[in-house]
Structures are given as structure tokens and as C-alpha cells.
Amino acid sequence: MNPGMGIKLSHLQSMLLFALLISIAFGFLSRRRPIDRVKYIVWSLFLFLLIGVGIGWAMYPFSR
Amino acid sequence: MADETAAPAAPPHDSRRETMAYVIGVAGWIVPGLGHALMKMWGRAVMCFLTVGLLVILGAGMRGNLFSSGGNDAFDSLGYLADLGTGTFYLVARSLEANGADVSHAGGDYGTRFLATAGVLNLLAALHAYEAARGRKA
Numbered sequence: 001m002n003p004g005m006g007i008k009l010s011h012l013q014s015m016l017l018f019a020l021l022i023s024i025a026f027g028f029l030s031r032r033r034p035i036d037r038v039k040y041i042v043w044s045l046f047l048f049l050l051i052g053v054g055i056g057w058a059m060y061p062f063s064r
Numbered sequence: 065m066a067d068e069t070a071a072p073a074a075p076p077h078d079s080r081r082e083t084m085a086y087v088i089g090v091a092g093w094i095v096p097g098l099g100h101a102l103m104k105m106w107g108r109a110v111m112c113f114l115t116v117g118l119l120v121i122l123g124a125g126m127r128g129n130l131f132s133s134g135g136n137d138a139f140d141s142l143g144y145l146a147d148l149g150t151g152t153f154y155l156v157a158r159s160l161e162a163n164g165a166d167v168s169h170a171g172g173d174y175g176t177r178f179l180a181t182a183g184v185l186n187l188l189a190a191l192h193a194y195e196a197a198r199g200r201k202a
Contacts (some may be wrong), residue, residue: 007171007173
């Protein structure tokens, strides 16, 4: 990686990466059994994306 | 006659356990995942290390703002505290951002959030390790 150039990510890619990493961390910290962790990660990721996209659409009428 | 209402003195074993819990909490802050690793919680240790590390690398790579101690306002100071939460990874982010931050585009702004989130997440993980070492939850 060349730090000078920087990593270029779109808004959606940034949101997906952020949601995925945080969901995995929360899942591992808050649940002990693997199946519970997977369920928590999937549910948390879904809610992150749903709320993120929802807020995006809620702001859309004010963007122009 | 002994005062029965007075709280009994804590046994030495609890005092040692409390000290170990502090050590584990601080270790988890300095090196993400180390607190859990000291308690042989390998899955959590690896995941803490990887998620905090990835957030720091991405945040620095996106040229997010890494706050320093000489902040101008309260938000800068809060950002500095959040960034310090990554422990030694703060220095890694500093070394990765050789050309400094660039928040003139959305990527840099996202990078700032990634860095701050990495710090807060690591503090949460260190607190979790501390609580687990005290036997409160795991």
C-alpha cells in the first residue's frame, strides 16, 4: 500500500466495510457459541445496512 | 464485640484478582486483543486484533484525520481520546499517514470515522476483557 496515494473507496464500499467489521467485532465480543455469533453478525450487519440506506433515502429530498 | 454491620475485609485472593484484571484491561488497550489472549480467549483476541487493525489501516489509508494532543476545540480533544483508544496502533496509523490527513474528499472523512471507531472499539474490548477477568461476564 502506498499511503501517499490513499485507499479509494466509494460511499457504499466504505459503509459495507465499516458495517461488516463492527458487526464481526460485536458478534465475537457479545456471544460465546459460534452459531450465536453468526446469527448476531448477520442480524447486526443487516440492521447496519438497513438503517444506513434508510437514512440515505430519508436525506434524499433535501439533497437538491 | 465485633461490629457486625461493618463490611468484611476483602480476602487477599480477590485483591490479586482485581490487580490482574487491571493488568489485563491495560494490556488489552495497549495491544488490541492482548487482554483476551492473556485469558486464553483466542477467538476474541484474534478478532479484536484483526478488526481494530483493519479499521486503523483502512482509516489511515483513506487519509483520515488522526488527532493530536494540541487540539483547538473539544471535538479535537474527543477525537484524540478516541484515537488514543487504539493503543500502540495509534503509532502505526501515524507512520502510515506519512503525507498527513486529507479530508477534502469523502474518503478522508470516512477515514477519520474509521480511526475513531477503531479506538472506541478497542476500549470496549479492553473493558470486556477487564470485566471477564473479574469474573463478571465472559
